[in-house]
Amino acid sequence: MAVQTESLTGFDYTQQRRTGVSAGGWALRALFLLPVLALVLFLPYHSDDWTNDAIYAAVFAMVGLSMNVLVGYTGQISLGQQAFLGIGALTAANVVNTGTTAADPFTFAIGIVAGVLVAAGAAALLGAIALRIRGLYLALVTLVFGSVTADAIFTIPSLNGQDAGVPAYRPTALQGNFAFYVFALAMVCACIYVDVWIRRSKVGRGLIALRDNELVASAFGVNVLGYKLLGFVLSGAMAGLAGGVYAFWSQEFSDKNFTSGAGFNLALIFVVMVVVGGLGNRTGVIAAAAFFALIDPLFTGFAHHTGWLNWYTDHKAYIQNLVGAVLLLQTVIFNPGGLGQVLRPFTTWFSGKRFSLHDEGDAAGAALGGADSVRA
Amino acid sequence: MRRWGVLTVSVLEVEGLTIRFGGLTAIDDLSLAVKEWEIVGLMGPNGAGKTTAFNCITGFYKPNAGRVLYRGEDVTRVPPHRKAAMGIGRTFQNVGMVKSETVLENLLTAQHTKTGYGALKGLTGATSVRHREKELAAHADAILELLGLTEFRDRRLGSLSYGTLKLLELGCALASDPDLLLLDEPSSGMGPEESHELGERLLALRQALGVTMLLIEHHVPLVTAVCDYVYVLNFGKLLAEGDPEHVRNHPEVVAAYLGGEAPEELEATEVPEEQAAAVEELAEAAPAPAPSPRRAARRPRRTGASGKKEAS
Numbered sequence: 061m062a063v064q065t066e067s068l069t070g071f072d073y074t075q076q077r078r079t080g081v082s083a084g085g086w087a088l089r090a091l092f093l094l095p096v097l098a099l100v101l102f103l104p105y106h107s108d109d110w111t112n113d114a115i116y117a118a119v120f121a122m123v124g125l126s127m128n129v130l131v132g133y134t135g136q137i138s139l140g141q142q143a144f145l146g147i148g149a150l151t152a153a154n155v156v157n158t159g160t161t162a163a164d165p166f167t168f169a170i171g172i173v174a175g176v177l178v179a180a181g182a183a184a185l186l187g188a189i190a191l192r193i194r195g196l197y198l199a200l201v202t203l204v205f206g207s208v209t210a211d212a213i214f215t216i217p218s219l220n221g222q223d224a225g226v227p228a229y230r231p232t233a234l235q236g237n238f239a240f241y242v243f244a245l246a247m248v249c250a251c252i253y254v255d256v257w258i259r260r261s262k263v264g265r266g267l268i269a270l271r272d273n274e275l276v277a278s279a280f281g282v283n284v285l286g287y288k289l290l291g292f293v294l295s296g297a298m299a300g301l302a303g304g305v306y307a308f309w310s311q312e313f314s315d316k317n318f319t320s321g322a323g324f325n326l327a328l329i330f331v332v333m334v335v336v337g338g339l340g341n342r343t344g345v346i347a348a349a350a351f352f353a354l355i356d357p358l359f360t361g362f363a364h365h366t367g368w369l370n371w372y373t374d375h376k377a378y379i380q381n382l383v384g385a386v387l388l389l390q391t392v393i394f395n396p397g398g399l400g401q402v403l404r405p406f407t408t409w410f411s412g413k414r415f416s417l418h419d420e421g422d423a424a425g426a427a428l429g430g431a432d433s434v435r436a
Numbered sequence: 437m438r439r440w441g442v443l444t445v446s447v448l449e450v451e452g453l454t455i456r457f458g459g460l461t462a463i464d465d466l467s468l469a470v471k472e473w474e475i476v477g478l479m480g481p482n483g484a485g486k487t488t489a490f491n492c493i494t495g496f497y498k499p500n501a502g503r504v505l506y507r508g509e510d511v512t513r514v515p516p517h518r519k520a521a522m523g524i525g526r527t528f529q530n531v532g533m534v535k536s537e538t539v540l541e542n543l544l545t546a547q548h549t550k551t552g553y554g555a556l557k558g559l560t561g562a563t564s565v566r567h568r569e570k571e572l573a574a575h576a577d578a579i580l581e582l583l584g585l586t587e588f589r590d591r592r593l594g595s596l597s598y599g600t601l602k603l604l605e606l607g608c609a610l611a612s613d614p615d616l617l618l619l620d621e622p623s624s625g626m627g628p629e630e631s632h633e634l635g636e637r638l639l640a641l642r643q644a645l646g647v648t649m650l651l652i653e654h655h656v657p658l659v660t661a662v663c664d665y666v667y668v669l670n671f672g673k674l675l676a677e678g679d680p681e682h683v684r685n686h687p688e689v690v691a692a693y694l695g696g697e698a699p700e701e702l703e704a705t706e707v708p709e710e711q712a713a714a715v716e717e718l719a720e721a722a723p724a725p726a727p728s729p730r731r732a733a734r735r736p737r738r739t740g741a742s743g744k745k746e747a748s
Contacts, residue, residue, distance in 0.1 A: 254559050261558030261565060265545040269534045275496065276532040281520030281549035281612065290555060 081412045089410050104241050109357070111237040115309045117353040118244035119145075119302045124337060124349030125251045126298030127330050132340035133264055134291030135271030136190065137199045140206025142326035144296045146214055146318035147182050148175035148303020153228035153313035154219060165231045168308075172247075175304035176297050182209070183296020187289040203327070210323045214315035225314035228307040244305050248346075251298050255342055258294070267291050268340075325381070332384045336391045337399050343407050344400020355380050445472040446505070447616050447648045453492055453502035462488045463672045466502070470616065475642060475649045477659045477680065480669035481693055486652045487529060489669070490618055493650075494526050495519050506616070521549040525614030529621050529652075531601045533608060539588045539596075543576035544569075546608035579607045583637075598625040603634075610641070619651040623658050635661040656684055668692070 081089075104114040123145060130138050155171035156163040163171070186205050190198050214220055221227070234240045258264040266287045269277035274284045307313050316322060329352055337348030356376065363372035372379070391398050400407075409415040448470040455463045463485045470476045478486050491497040493504050495516040504512045511519060526532075533542050551558070551572065553565050580586045583603055588596060596604070602622060609617055622638070623631035635658045641647060653659050659666060659680050666683040668675045670692040676683050683689055 253561070257559045257561040257565075260561070260569060261555075262544075262548050262551045262553075263555050263558050265534075265537075265541060266548060266555075268537060269545050269548075272534045272536055273532065275516075276528065276534065278496075278516035279494065279520060279526050279528070279532060280546050280608070281517050282545075283515075283517045287555075294559075 086412075093410070100245070105238055108237055111241050113354055113357040115237070115241050115244045115305070117350040118241070118248050119306045119309065120333070120349040120353035121248050121346045122251050122302035122305065123299055123330055124333055124345040125248075125255050125342070126295045126302065127334040128337075128340065128342065128345045129255070129258065129267075129298065130291055130295035131331070131334050132345070133258065133267040133271060134288060134295075135267075136194075136288065136291060137202065137331070138295070139199055139203040139327050139331060140186065140209070141202075141295075141299055141330045142318055142323045143206040143209040144179040144183055144299035145303040145306060145326070146210060146315075146323070148179040148300030149228075149307035149313045149318075150214060150219060150226070150303075150315075151175040151178040151300070152304035153226040153307045156228055157221075157226050161229055162235070163229045163231050165233065168231045168234075171228075172301065172304040175307070176300040179300020179303060180293045180297040183292045183299075184289060186296075187292030190292070191285050191288055206323060206327055207320070210315070210319045214318050220313065220315040223315070225312040227312050229311065230308050234308070240309065244309070247301055247305055251301065252342065252346075254294070254298070259342075263287075263290070328381075329384060332388045335398060336384075336387045338397050338401050341398060341400025341404075343403055344398050347403065348399050352384065355383055445507075446470065447472055447474075447507060448493065448650065449503075449505040449508075450489075450493065451503045451505065453489065453499050453504070455488060455492055455497055455499045461672055463492065463499070463669075466669070466672070466674055468667050468674070468677070470648055470650050472648055473642070473646065474664045475638065475651065475662050477663035477666040478650060478652045478669065479654065479659065479666055479683070479689075480675070483671075484669040484692075485672040486669055487620055488672075490526065490620055490652065494524060494618060517549075520612065523613070523615030524618065525609040525612055525616070526618040527602075527605045527609050527620055527622065529624065531598070531605055533593055533601070533605055535593050538590050538592050539580070539585065539604060540573065540576055540590060542593065542604065542608055543579060543611050544572055546611040547572050547575065549612055576611060579611055582610075583607045599630055602626065606637075610645070610647070613645075614647060617647050617649045619649060619653075621652050621654065623653060623655045628657070631655050631658050632661070634658065638662050660684065 100114075104111040123141065126144070127138065127141055130136050130141075152171040152175035155174050156167050158167065186202065189205075190201055193201060215223075217223060219226075230240060234243050258267070266277065266282040267290075269280055269282050270284045270287055277287075278284050310317075318326070333348045333352040334345055336352075337346070338344035359372060359376065359379065360369070363369045395401060397404070405415060405417050446469045448468075450466060450468045453463055453466040454461065466485075466489060468476070468478075478489065480486050488497065492499045495511070495514055495518075499512065502512070503510055506519070506522060506524065511522070514522070520526075534545055537545065552568055553562075558565055577586070577589070580589055583606070585600065585604060585607065588600065588604070593601065593604075602625060606619070606622060609619070623634050626634060638649065638651075639662055642649065651663070653663075663680050665677070666680050667677045668683055668686070668689045670688075675692055676686045676689050678686070
């Protein structure tokens with residue numbers, strides 16, 4: 061409507077809000093980023109064990125971001141996210157498994173992309189089923205989807221290497237663990253980039269609007285069903301990418317990692333880590349995901365040094381879940397905004413604003429209110 | 437008649453709208469028209485079906501019978517988000533906004549249909565998307581300035597007062613440059629001063645933006661001040677229509693609002709701050725009003741609210 065724009069002229073569309081941070085301020089922020097960089101880059105560079113664990117953490121970070129899109133932004137629960145991870149891994153491994161022991165880079169890229177696309181397709185399928193159900197029923201449907209996918213697809217002998225696993229050879233350039241870690245980090249960055257633009261564009265606003273109130277969202281012109289489906293597809297695509305990286309990290313696809321108990325355990329960890337990280341909070345979710353990926357190596361290292369290694373090895377299955385449960389409870393009861401809420405003063409400071417401990421709080425945590433957000 | 441004689445283009449036309457929930461007929465054969473440039477009021481006691489009518493018009497409910505025409509086009513089955521894209525904006529009775537977002541983010545969300553880029557392109561963060569987002573933010577800032585809400589720009593909705601929220605909701609509805617605006621009780625929660633201000637604001641907005649409006653409103657002075665034409669619903673049926681002065685003196689309308697017998701005159705100017713209190717007071721005063729000779733001559737007093745519908 062021309063009248064509208066006309067009446068609102070006299071407004072400089074090009075003006076930008078200045079951050080007001082001096083060069084020194086940015087330098088100080090860079091200085092504080094060094095320990096983070098050391099943790100993310102230098103430690104894996106110097107120790108091969110760390111590289112290995114760090115790749116696993118990168119995979120978890122991608123899954124965390126994928127869960128964040130679905131649970132944090134779209135407000136839909138998924139207890140079957142491990143299926144998308146598995147589908148991505150299965151597809152990628154099968155695409156590159158051409159008999160040679162080193163994939164050529166082109167096939168490798170196709171494998172990763174195919175993993176993303178197939179997982180996104182599977183997510184679209186789940187999304188289409190899940191469009192009109194919510195809450196407990198949605199949780200159940202995703203749970204069943206996860207286990208049925210695992211049991212039905214991952215156990216097809218021609219797809220899982222006659223139950224022996226499908227080898228997933230890396231291309232020559234990524235043979236080294238650190239090189240592959242850099243690749244995994246790049247994939248995490250790609251996910252972060254998409255996540256940033258989900259938040260900055262109409263996509264994230266539409267998803268969050270429909271999470272809060274579907275009626276209001278559609279009054280604002282958001283195609284609620286379409287956006288819900290988009291939320292599922294984006295989430296599935298990220299999880300599929302994580303699956304591809306996972307397959308090439310372990311250099312094989314084995315259905316044992318995704319079927320029955322192991323698969324369900326993964327699904328639970330994925331839900332717990334996104335809640336502990338803080339729904340809708342990128343930094344918190346990535347940090348929490350990395351932490352959950354590193355629980356085992358950290359505890360193993362600790363037990364090794366204190367001489368409890370045998371005891372820990374015997375009990376580690378439930379110790380990990382116990383850590384998750386305790387963190388989940390403290391998040392739900394005391395800190396619904398999750399880790400992201402705790403980190404928030406720092407993240408806003410890094411983004412160029414003043415340091416303030418009294419932040420109004422993160423959107424998702426406040427809106428969904430901890431336990432309620434799981435809606436299961 | 438204050439109905440605009442020259443501009444007779446109907447922006448919105450509702451024909452024989454009927455919707456039933458189970459055995460209950462929530463709206464029965466409702467027909468109304470909103471013409472270009474008009475501000476039309478939709479009144480009626482609680483449960484009369486006003487909001488249901490809004491929900492049918494905006495596509496949230498699928499009516500059992502009848503048609504909704506928007507600029508001559510049948511849009512009865514068009515889903516809400518597409519109606520929003522067509523230029524039909526609406527507000528909700530209990531503030532319809534995204535509660536977990538900030539004021540600015542809400543105004544950006546409200547411009548969803550005006551972004552001009554596709555969802556997938558938005559994810560690439562292309563230069564055109566960045567540029568467009570800046571424009572959207574500037575437009576949001578302009579609306580905040582227009583409504584005097586600039587100081588709340590980065591606040592979350594939870595920390596705002598109800599009156600501010602109602603005003604902001606109006607801003608959100610305006611952000612998408614609507615052609616037709618459906619306002620569900622815009623003055624709820626406002627005192628007489630504020631609602632008077634709101635009335636002036638609505639008139640000013642029409643003057644500036646040329647928005648046609650249909651509003652559900654209880655506040656009689658506001659309706660009298662802004663509406664060109666009023667429809668009154670009761671039990672899902674159209675009870676009366678006409679210009680505000682005519683309608684508020686309509687005995688059946690008065691009876692419908694107060695229950696029981698129709699008093700002779702509903703003095704809008706004497707309605708005190710609290711509407712509920714006013715209704716109670718008037719209900720008490722109802723049995724023995726001083727009869728106005730002019731009206732008594734025209735319409736004999738009815739003994740109940742069950743009189744036949746008058747042609748208006």
